[in-house]
Amino acid sequence: MLLDTHQSEIEAIIARYAQKRSAVLPLLYLAQDTYGYLNPAAVREVAAILDLPATDVFEVVGFYTLFYDKPVGTWMLQVCDDLPCCYLGAEELLTALKRTLGIREDQTTADGMFTLQRVKCLAACDRAPVVQANLDYLYDVTAERADLLLANLRARAAEAKQRGLSGRSAEDFVVETDRLSHMSRDAAYQERSFTIEPPPPPTPPAELDSGYDLPQFRRASPL
Amino acid sequence: MALSEYIVMRELNHPDINQFAVYRRLGGWDAYATALRERTPAAVVQLVREAGLRGRGGAGFPTGVKWGFLPKGVFPRYLLCNCDESEPGTFNNHQIIDRNPHQLIEGVALSAYAIESNTAYIYMRGEFAAAALTLERAIAEAYQAGFLGRNILGTGYDLDIYVHRGAGAYICGEETALMESLEGKIGQPRLKPPFPAVAGLYGKPTIINNVETLANVPRIVERGVAWYRSYGTEKSPGTKCFSLSGHVNRPGNYELPFGVPLRELIESPEYGGGMRGGRKVKIIIPGGASAPWLTAKHLDVPLDYEGVAAAGSMLGSGAVIVLDETVKAPHVAYKMDEFFKHESCGKCTPCREGTHWLVKVLHRMADEGHGEAGDIETLHGIYRQMAGNCFCLLGESAVMPIKSALQLFPEEFETIIETSSRQHGRGKHVIPLL
Known part of the structure; x- marks a missing residue:
């Protein structure tokens, strides 16, 4: 039970707010990290700690995209496909990731290592394409660097399990051609140097089978 | 026109400004x-009002005027x-915190005092997990130095600052939805009035400001109105951190005084560096x-609230x-409206x-290439x-890209529509198969 393992932390969180209910999001993050995902028992537990009807907490879990009510992979890969990422290589990256992992969006690999998601703007548009893995920022992830990224994440699977999904000890990385370099919080801020690359070749027309939104679209009204 | 001194990106070129001791030594706090x-x-x-600081989150509303809306004598706020x-x-916002979290915290503390x-x-936002840790660490340093907590600097003023992470919902940037979310509910906006200044968080008078707005406050208080107004234009004083992205050679955040022409931001080798591959x-x-969108003919528009x-x-x-x-x-309209569709809270x-x-x-037109008459x-x-x-405003915003x-x-x-691949495959002349 959360109260047994994290009692002082929970009390400290609740003490920040004038009303107990405000602690719903932080406690759900805590429960998600502890149990791996928000199963119904975990949600009820949070509701009980905060003296809330369970329905209210289920509603919150359903509303916010960073709460997972089904099991997910060790690494939750969230690829930004919004403007401007989508014009700077995000679609190519998604194609590469899907091919390598053999899954489509919102699926998990058979070994339980990766879940792939498309997400909306991650607010790092100057470092497109941008990916988050368990809320660690990964900048400049072009399609050619997808394999490097996956290999790095696989090697850090144990670390990911220990840190949890909710970014309670998140870090940021720049994905370079041959390695992932760590953007340490305590190091000096470095001004970014630009290498101005030649323009990419024109992209072929998008595959019809992008998988995104399409099944839903096919179910459109008979007219 | 590079600034000799930055306001938001204070001490831009100082490598260790993200460390508390360095920020303090350079006059921070x-x-x-x-x-x-x-x-x-x-x-x-009064100082912030006279400086003409305007909210940087989008609406450009004068910050000092907003603060003046608080009802007198009603506490807590x-x-x-x-x-x-x-x-x-x-x-x-993310990069302001990464570069120099202390300036934001000082801005929050000063504004709370005001x-x-x-x-x-x-x-x-929930995705800023690493930035939240940075801020929490910096807040802890401020407590340790006695700038936050009880009886601050012996003046009898108490202040607590907490970081609260959302969980992935754009709508929570709408001020009343943010309050709902902070109260532990789903992030759906509230009916206004009452405005937050009268009844906001927990029904109490509340002021809500953007990160960049608050990061301006320490410098205004330190250097005064005349200095602040020496940047920017009469109606949009100060500087703005422009976030430049897309097909430019050097995307990034560039702090410039209000009123700089769009062309300079995009083409100057110090900022945007022109378009990739020299395209138009x-x-x-x-x-x-x-x-609403602009096009190449608007490159000489000055970047201030009035000019744009x-x-x-x-x-x-x-x-x-x-x-x-x-x-x-x-x-482009499809991707933009897909964003708004995804983030619509479903209330209205x-x-x-x-x-x-x-x-x-x-989606049918832009992604599948199939248009229909009408x-x-x-x-x-x-x-x-x-x-x-x-x-x-979320729904109102969704109108702009398509319009x-x-x-x-x-x-x-x-x-x-003319070149549609499925001209005769669908439409009212086809008997639906149910």
């Missing part, structure tokens, strides 16, 4: 300490710092996803997305249904039914 000892809260409000930055093209609040929350500018979105408004758009959050001629306008019908239907039609009228019809009818695309590039929609 002095403004706060002096204000606590020598100025009344009302005097700080809350200060909320809005760091729920999630709109395509906006990315400066509005006589003892509790401030910094609401960050096609679409400029000057203020985040909700701003005169060109028919809005400066909004100062997120400038520049797209070149390789993109198709219907596809025009937004929930309108964004849904816009995306349905646009699509253009349908699109006009959908956004007209949304405009002015949505509960909050701009239809206004500026109608021929691209017509081409899709």
Whole structure:
């Protein structure tokens, strides 16, 4: 039970707010990290700690995209496909990731290592394409660097399990051609140097089978 | 026109400004300490009002005037710092915190003092997990140095600052939805009035400001009104952190005084460095996803609230997305409205249904290349039914991309319809198979 393992932390969180209910999001993050995902028992537990009807907490879990009510992979890969990422290589990256992992969006690999998601703007548009893995920022992830990224994440699977999904000890990385370099919080801020690359070749027309939104679209009204 | 001194990106070139000791040595927290000892809260409000600081989150509302809306003698009051930055093209809050978290915290502390609040929350979007840790660490340092906590610097003033992480919902950047979310509910906006200054968080008087706005406050208090107003224009004083992205050679955050022409931001080798591959500018979105589009003929528009408004758009959050001629306008509108559809909270019908239907039609046209006669009228019809009818600004914003695309590039929609791959496959002449 959360109260047994994290009692002082929970009390400290609740003490920040004038009303107990405000602690719903932080406690759900805590429960998600502890149990791996928000199963119904975990949600009820949070509701009980905060003296809330369970329905209210289920509603919150359903509303916010960073709460997972089904099991997910060790690494939750969230690829930004919004403007401007989508014009700077995000679609190519998604194609590469899907091919390598053999899954489509919102699926998990058979070994339980990766879940792939498309997400909306991650607010790092100057470092497109941008990916988050368990809320660690990964900048400049072009399609050619997808394999490097996956290999790095696989090697850090144990670390990911220990840190949890909710970014309670998140870090940021720049994905370079041959390695992932760590953007340490305590190091000096470095001004970014630009290498101005030649323009990419024109992209072929998008595959019809992008998988995104399409099944839903096919179910459109008979007219 | 590089600034000799930066306001938001203070000590831009100092490598260790993200460390507390360095920030302190370079004069950080002095403004706060002096204000606590020598100025009344009302005097700080007056100073910010005279400096003409305008909210950087999008609306450009004068901050000092907003602070003046608080009802007299009603306590407790809350200060909320809005760091729920999630709109395509906006990315400066995150980097302001990464570069120099202490300046934001000093700004929050000063502003809390000005509005006589003892509790401030910094609401960050859930994805900013690492930045939240940075801020928490910096807040802990400020407590340790005695700038936060009880009886600060012996003046009897108490202040607590907490970081609260959302969990992935753009709508929580809307001020009343943010309060709902902070109260532990789903993030749906509230009916206004009552405005937050009268009844906000927990029903108490609340002021809510953007990260960049609050990061301006320490320098205004330290250097005074005349110095601050020496930057920018008469109606938009100070500087703005423009977030430049898209098909430019050097995307990034560039702090410039208000009034700099768009061309300089995009083409100067110090900032945008021109377009990738020397291609031509096609679409400029000057203020985040909700701003009407501009085109290459607007390159001389000055980047201040009035100048961009005169060109028919809005400066909004100062997120400038520049797209070149390789993109198709219907596809840009599709991606933008897909964002709004995904982030619509579902509270009001025009937004929930309108964004849904816009995306349905646009997906078919822009992604599948299939247009039908009447699509253009349908699109006009959908956004007209949304405009002015949505509960909050999210739905109103979703109107802008499609309206701009239809206004500026109608021929691209017509081409899709004319060259559609499935001219006769669907439509009213086909008997539906049920």
